[in-house]
Amino acid sequence: MTQSITDNRETNKMQDLNKKIILVTNSQRPYIQKILMKLSERNPENAESICDYILSDQISFNIKESTKEGKIKVLVWLSEFLGDKHFKDMEREDILSFLTKLKKPISDDSKQTWIGSYNIRQLIIVSFFKWLFDPNEHNYRLRKTPLCIKEIKKLPNKNICR
Numbered sequence: 001m002t003q004s005i006t007d008n009r010e011t012n013k014m015q016d017l018n019k020k021i022i023l024v025t026n027s028q029r030p031y032i033q034k035i036l037m038k039l040s041e042r043n044p045e046n047a048e049s050i051c052d053y054i055l056s057d058q059i060s061f062n063i064k065e066s067t068k069e070g071k072i073k074v075l076v077w078l079s080e081f082l083g084d085k086h087f088k089d090m091e092r093e094d095i096l097s098f099l100t101k102l103k104k105p106i107s108d109d110s111k112q113t114w115i116g117s118y119n120i121r122q123l124i125i126v127s128f129f130k131w132l133f134d135p136n137e138h139n140y141r142l143r144k145t146p147l148c149i150k151e152i153k154k155l156p157n158k159n160i161c162r
Contacts, residue, residue, distance in 0.1 A: 017044055020051045025072070027065050035076045043084040050075045053131050060138065074124045087132055092148050095125060099152070112157070119154045126152065 017040050025033035040047035050072060057063045057071070081098045082090060099121060104114045130143040137143045 014044065017048055021047065024051045024054045028069055032069055032072055036072060039076050039079055043079060043086065046079045046084060046087055049087050049132060053128055056131060056135065071124050074121050075128055078125065090148050092150065092152065095148060095152060115155050115157050122152060122154055125149065
């Protein structure tokens with residue numbers, strides 16, 4: 001009997017999460033909904049955190065669909081890169097390893113365009129983790145910086161003009 005109740009609760013939680021994913025991705029390309037649904041199968045907690053963050057941003061900032069897509073992709077990729085480790089268990093080194101994988105030698109990227117990708121992902125990750133660890137603070141400027149993102153700064157853009 002207890003197993004049946006537990007199974008029903010889990011099924012209801014997954015159905016609620018699927019509804020939340022559909023709500024968050026209803027104006028997105030099918031790919032975005034698909035990667036979030038796949039994440040929900042592997043790590044429902046991370047998928048729910050992403051959905052809650054996006055919903056919070058929609059209410060607070062009325063973010064554009066393209067912004068929403070970028071945030072979802074980066075956060076799903078971060079989770080995948082770290083073997084779907086729970087966001088709250090991620091450490092500074094984990095996040096830095098995700099970001100530094102973008103780095104390319106100047107011989108492969110003479111204009112250093114990877115720095116722009118790094119900085120966009122850094123911005124999304126910092127914003128997300130500040131929200132994750134301080135979701136009740138509605139003024140994003142007043143949110144505390146968790147240890148996992150301390151001193152993870154934007155890189156100076158060294159665009160080389162020739």
